[in-house]
Structure formats: structure tokens, C-alpha cells
Amino acid sequence: MRHNFIGIVISTAMDKTVRVQVAKRVMVHRFQKEVLRHKVYMAHDEMENCNNGDVVRIEHCRKLSRHKSFAVAEVIKPARSWTDPETGIDMYLREIRNYKPDAKAAQADVTTKEFAAPKVPAPPQNDINLESDMKTYEQTGTLGQ
Numbered sequence: 001m002r003h004n005f006i007g008i009v010i011s012t013a014m015d016k017t018v019r020v021q022v023a024k025r026v027m028v029h030r031f032q033k034e035v036l037r038h039k040v041y042m043a044h045d046e047m048e049n050c051n052n053g054d055v056v057r058i059e060h061c062r063k064l065s066r067h068k069s070f071a072v073a074e075v076i077k078p079a080r081s082w083t084d085p086e087t088g089i090d091m092y093l094r095e096i097r098n099y100k101p102d103a104k105a106a107q108a109d110v111t112t113k114e115f116a117a118p119k120v121p122a123p124p125q126n127d128i129n130l131e132s133d134m135k136t137y138e139q140t141g142t143l144g145q
Helices: 093-098 130-140
Strands: 004-014 017-028 033-044 055-060 068-077 081-083 090-092
Touching (some): 004 068, 017 055, 017 068
Parallel strands (some): 033 068
Antiparallel strands (some): 004 017, 017 033, 081 090
């Protein structure tokens, strides 16, 4: 039986080769906790039909090069992409997150509002006469109101 792994394509920079990141859960017995570990495999992609972010199944095969002993068996789920209506360029989710528009386009229609500081509230009105209240308190033992 051949080894099969399911992982995400993280790089397609090489010719007919993709880098696939495979995640697996491992129990750390010392802490009795499950931890997610990752390993990166180089896989042969003969037709070059994989894109970054695709979920693929890789299958063990004979050693094709020093680091490559897996081949892409199938693309399980293609990466979600979005087509820019203005330019017609396909962008994948990672590219969308890292996309920064031109500085000139960002400054094109900038409108600002005038900031007005809030009015300072008036101080409270004190109708207390401390001198007469102290005399009343000394004579009767209660404050007169």
C-alpha cells in the first residue's frame, strides 16, 4: 500500500514540482494534549495544474530527485479565487490578503470632515453656604437644609 497524504499547496515556483504542507495531529503524552504538526513534501505535478491554496492528495512513488518522492494524485479542492472586474486578474485568497493598492489610487477621492471640539459644560451651581451650615451644626448637631 502506498503512502497517501492530503495537504495544501504552498508553492508552485518550480517546474513540474509543488510544495505541499501536510498537517497531522500528535498526542504529547507529557501534557496529555493534542498538537498540530506540519511537514512539507515536494511532489511531482506533471501537468502543472496546481495553484497555491489547492487541497491535493499526494501519493508515494519512486524517488524522482533528491527531495522528490511523491506525486500529485488528484486536486481535491481548488483554491478559492476572485477575479478583479476592472483588470480581469485572478487572485487567490493569500494574494488578496497581501494585496496593496497603488498609493495614487488610494488618494484619488479623499474627503475629510471638519472636526469640532465638544462644548465645555458649565460648572454646577452651588447654593450651599458653609458658614451658616457650620453654625447650625454646632448649635443643634444636625445640618439645616
